[in-house]
Amino acid sequence: MRLLTLLVVLIGLTGCASFDTLSESVSGITDYFTGGEDNADPPSPLTELASPEVKVEEIWKESVGVGTDEQSLKLIPAIGGAKVIAADRKGLVEARDLQTGRLIWEAETDVQFSGGPGLGRDIVVLGSSNAEVLALNIENGAVLWKSLVSSEVLSVPVVGNDVVVVRTTDGMVVALDVKTGGKRWAYERNAPALSLRGTGSPLIAGENVIAGYDNGKLIALRLSDGKYVWETSIAIPKGRTEIERLVDLDVDPIANNGIIFISSYLGGMAAISESDGEVVWRNEKASSHSGLSNDFTYLYLADAESHVWQVDQHNGASLWQQKDLHQRRLTAPVAYQSYVVVGDYEGYVHWLSSTDGRQLGRIQISESAIEAKPVVVDGTVYVYAKDGTLAALRAR
Structure with missing residues (x-):
């Protein structure tokens, strides 16, 4: 599965880079997905939770055709x-x-x-x-x-x-x-x-459409006619190789109280004023390619190593990290009540505490990877795996 993901990403890399640069980039991204030549950084195995604090109940489970047909x-x-x-x-x-x-x-x-x-x-x-x-x-x-x-x-x-x-x-x-x-x-x-292969969804915010680009810029267009309103740089490319300089804004931006939150692949995250694009704060350490979630006070994301972060919406301060699910290719988190929920590459859905990130419980809905961000309505979590498994779950 790791090699399949690698192939998908490599196919999604486009451009006219020189042979040496492309070889160096491919080597770097290969090391990222395989853990290097000796595969020294594999996904963390799951350990049994001695005393799960929540019991996750499967309300129903159905199948939707072939799902993504194992594609990203x-x-x-x-x-x-x-x-x-x-x-x-x-x-x-x-x-x-x-x-x-x-x-x-x-x-x-x-x-x-x-x-x-x-x-x-x-x-x-x-x-x-x-x-x-x-x-x-x-x-x-x-x-x-x-x-x-x-x-x-x-x-x-x-x-x-x-x-x-x-x-x-x-x-x-x-x-x-x-x-x-x-x-x-x-x-x-x-x-x-x-x-990288992928694009973030646009966001309709008031009279504007907000969209992120692969050069690290976030733009606002007028919804009525598409005219340019403003743009701002979320991330600036850094590093020696083309891979290290990737700053794609492929996550879906989210908005709350006039502020837009967005994260780049390797260039950190930022809070932006919805009205004029001014940067409210930046956090250069918290980056994500999978997506963001929020509750009333905090933001949640899973980074490139599948560490889950909690970040303060008001100033961008990093509050806690959950590293137990290292390299398990987590979905974007979803936050509700006092929980943070993520899916992983083996079809497990994990409940974490929004207080400190500790593991509370888990359930496996499929042996296929989950890449789609879970969706929550009225305390029920809906999860879609790549093989087409669609499940409704509830924590007790």
Whole structure:
């Protein structure tokens, strides 16, 4: 599985670097995923919790087709209208009852989904590897429209203010009409010569769309017409090799009380004023490629070594780190109540304390990796594994 992940990342690296530079970069990223020539840094084995503080109950578990077909995609369950909606790689979309997992409707399409679903009031939107954007009726799964964009969609489309905003892998941000799929506007920015495979989803914040780029810059565009509003540098490339200088903003930005929080691959994280892009604070030690979560006071992330961090929203101070799940390729954390929840590469879902990060309990829902960020509604955690396992879990 580690070599499979390595191949996915290598395929996602693009550009015209020299042979020596590319060889050095490949060597560096190989060491990162394999632990070096002697594989000296393997994932930490799980040890039995002597006295689990929470009991994790499986409410229901179902299967959604082939899942991601063991590929690294941005297929994440979405919840709306008392339904959980999930899609697989081969074009299947299912809507299931939140409480029971009962199938409400399914749509079989011929689309190779790679990002989504995103939800609007009455619409389900997904993107594909073939630059397609497909919209379905949220009540019955009927196809509403299909549009073409410039390249693969590896992020979740966002719906708001009568538009669907889509981020593509070639640097485009596109706004489509929510009723027809017609293009309202498009903003283009070139991608750097070398970048990781993946893009963060855009964020609709007030009258603006916020999007992160692989050069470490965060930009704001006017939602109505795509006009440039502001940009700021979140991370500045540093290091000797091309890999060490990667600062991709591939996580989904989150907003709270007028502040936008974003993290880069190796260049730290920052808090940005939503109105003008001014930097409120930076934390150069806390970086993530998988994503962020927040509660009322704190931020949570899993770094490149799968250490889970708690960071103060107000000043960026790092408060605790949980290192017991070292190199277990964790999902982005999700925080709720007094818990922080992450999935890992062996299909385990871990409950941590938001107070100090200690392990409270765990459950295995599949033998397949979990890459999608868990979703929480009313104390129930919904988790989607790469083999298509969709489970609803609750801590007691």
